[in-house]
Amino acid sequence: RDRLEEAQEVLREVPGVTVLIYDQPCAADLRRKRKRGQAPLPEQQVFINEAVCEGCGDCGVKSNCLSVFPVETEFGRKTQIHQSSCNRDFTCLEGDCPAFVTVKAAPGHKPASARQKLFQLDREIPEPRRTPPQGGNVFMTGIGGTGVVTTNQILATAALIDGRHANSLDQTGLSQKGGPVKSHLKISAGPSDVSNMIGKGQTDAYIVFDILSGTTDQNLAQCRPGHTIAVVSSSQIPTGAMVSHPNLAFPAGHRLRSRLEQYTTSDQNVYLDAIRLAEGLFGSHMMANMITVGAAYQAGALPLTGLAIEHAIRLNGVAVEMNLLAFQVGRLVVADPDWDPLAEVERGGAQLIRPVLDETARRLVDSTGADGELRRLLEIRVPELIAYQNEAYAANYVDFIKKVMAAENGEGRLSEAVARYLFKLMAYKDEYEVARLHLRSEFQNALEEQFGANAAIQYQLHPPLLKALGLKQKIGLGRWFNAGYWLLTKLKALRGSALDIFGYAKARRLERELIEAYKVLITAELATLTPASYDRAVQLAELPDMIRGYEEVKLRNVARYRAAVADLQAAQTEPA
Known part of the structure; x- marks a missing residue:
């Protein structure tokens, strides 16, 4: 390839x-x-x-x-x-x-995970309060390769077990690219000669396994406001474009929800983070669809009995116990909205940032007089900068934040932006910092939780020096290299000095230049700050978010950043 x-x-x-x-x-x-x-x-x-x-x-x-x-x-x-x-x-x-x-x-x-909690759960789940109809149209949307078609087959089988008739149609996408899948299921009391495709506005139960595909114009056209009940997995599944383009963010959840409710029965709809539950309880996202089906059943949206659905799951013969359990999880989410078995379980691998302020860090933060969101930002970033270099380095950061706070006179957004992005520039990830971050207890604990204390690990590195000598692939270094990382962390005092052998690299020189250039840029904005120029100043302060990556990737993004700065400054000087 x-x-x-x-x-x-x-x-x-x-x-x-x-x-x-x-x-x-x-x-x-x-x-x-x-x-x-x-x-x-x-x-x-x-x-x-x-x-x-x-x-x-x-x-x-x-x-x-x-x-x-x-x-x-x-x-x-x-x-x-x-x-x-x-x-x-x-x-x-x-x-x-x-x-x-x-x-x-x-x-x-x-x-x-919390899976054992669930297996020990001995709890009666009440039957749905809303009596399911004898027939109806069930329209499902999701992503290829996640089991949407299988779910449709299970529900169609359940309809036959209940003595009803089922006509189904699957319109599949490319699973390799996360392509959209649409499944139509028509359930009726007797035989029907009508098309197996659900017409526009004819959906009774809209089961959404992927909220992005569930909010497209084409799919929403199948629904009818005030009639269709939507049961939606609100989990965020990124698209291919989002994976490779950092500037593309997932749409805001409230916007997607608002769009869905324009086409459905908003007061009866159900939303749940099915993938979070599936991965936390079963260790696999593949149980998310059956969790969503359980929620749809409990909401009274499916013209099927629970016993028939469970029987169909058994007949399918794949991961039977887990699917039955997933079905019950979905039911319980609707029956008891306050029930959350994962409340105390953190996302696997995530390294949550909890500020730990020693006396030095607290004194520096207190000296700003900041409160609210700005103080929260500083309480996290000041200790990080002390660990990154030393107290003087963190004090330099704090002094500049004070300067911004004084100039903007209480507005707040500019100070918060500078607090975020001056930190980003000052905490650039050179060899010393990469070593420190790999040795952090949060990362080592995440590895142990995910793979066990005795897991064999290899750090995959491509040192710039070896790359310059022609090495095209990364090299794997085992746990023994923790000693090398430890040594590097002890040499951080050399950072930026004549003895810093890594500091002579093009990327490292550029990273140091960016810090000072950013301060000059913001200082110039502060000198002419007015209510009319305030939003532009915030925009300029946030532009370093574009600077991402290592080596050549970072160099390209720095070029984009500088062009964006120039464009904003040019817009400032253009006549109105």
């Missing part, structure tokens, strides 16, 4: 028509074979240290893989490997980034 361009260039020189055949097994088919034991599952897995990750999207560009999930963190967008959907072809490792670690889990280890 990585030689495709080379092959095209060779064929370009061949006279006449040429044919290039690229033969690789379908990823979805490979998953099925692994599930059935017909193909081996690689022991090795990929894990990303979110603290080291820059969220640049290069791994998504290189791999074209939808299991490279963008996640929002305190320090902006980062990337996480979605373990339950990962095909383990390891092309994401080609991303130019030192955040990757390959892992072989400790023998017999399973990730910690």
Whole structure:
């Protein structure tokens, strides 16, 4: 795959028509074979240290893989490997980034989750308050490769078990690209000669397994305001474009919900984060659809009995106990909206930032007089900068924030923007910082929780020096390299000095220049700050969010950043 361009260039020189055949097994088919034991599952897995990750999207560009999930963190967008959907072809490792670690889990280890709580749950679930109709049209939308078609088959089988008639139609997308899938199911008391496709405005129950596909014009046209009941998994599943383009954010949840409710019965709709429940309770996103079906049943939206659905799950014969349990989970979410078995369980691999302020950090934060959101930002970032370099470095940051606070006179947005992005520039990830972040207890604990204390790990690194000497691939360094990381952390005092051997690299020199250039830029804005120029000043202060990645990726993004700064400044000088 990585030689495709080379092959095209060779064929370009061949006279006449040429044919290039690229033969690789379908990823979805490979998953099925692994599930059935017909193909081996690689022991090795990929894990990303979110603290080291820059969220640049290069791994998504290189791999074209939808299991490279963008996640929002305190320090902006980062990337996480979605373990339950990962095909383990390891092309994401080609991303130019030192955040990757390959892992072989400790023998017999399973990730910690709340699943055992659920198995011990002995609780009666009341029958739906709303009596399901005898027939109706069920329209389902989701993503290829996640089991939408199978879910439709199970519900159609349940209808037959209930003594009803079922006509179904599946319109499938490309699972490799997360293509959309639409499934139509018509349930009736007797035989029917009508089309198996649900017409516009004819949907009774709208089951949405993916909220993005569920809010398209084409799919919403099947619904009818005041009539259709929507049961929606509100989980955020990124598109391919979101994976590789950091500037593309997932649409706001309230906007998607508002759009759905324009076409449905808003006071009867049900929303649940089905993937969060599926992964937290079962360790796999594949149970999300059945959780959503359980919610639809409990909401009284399905013209089926619960016993028939459970019987159909057994007849399907795949992961029977887990699917039955997932069905009950969905029911319980609707029956008891306050029930949340994952309230105390953190997202696997996430490194949550909890401010720990020693006396020095607290004194620096207190000196600003900041409160509210700005104080929260400082309480997190000041201790980080002390750990990054020293107290003087953090004090330099705090002094500049005070300068901004004084100039904007209480408005707040500009100070908050500078607090975020001056920190981003000052805490640039050089070799010393990457070492510190890999040794942090939060990351090591996340590895242990996910893969076990005795997991075999390898840091996947591509040192610039070796890259310059012609090494094209990353090298894997085991836990023994923690000693090397420890040594690097002790050498951070050399950062920026004549003895800093890493500091002479082009990227490192540029990173230091960016800090001072940003201060000059903001200082100039403060000198001419007026109510009319305030929004532009905030925009300028937030532009460093564009600066992401390592080495060549970062250099390209810096060029984009500088062009954006120039454009904003030019707009300022243009006559009205």
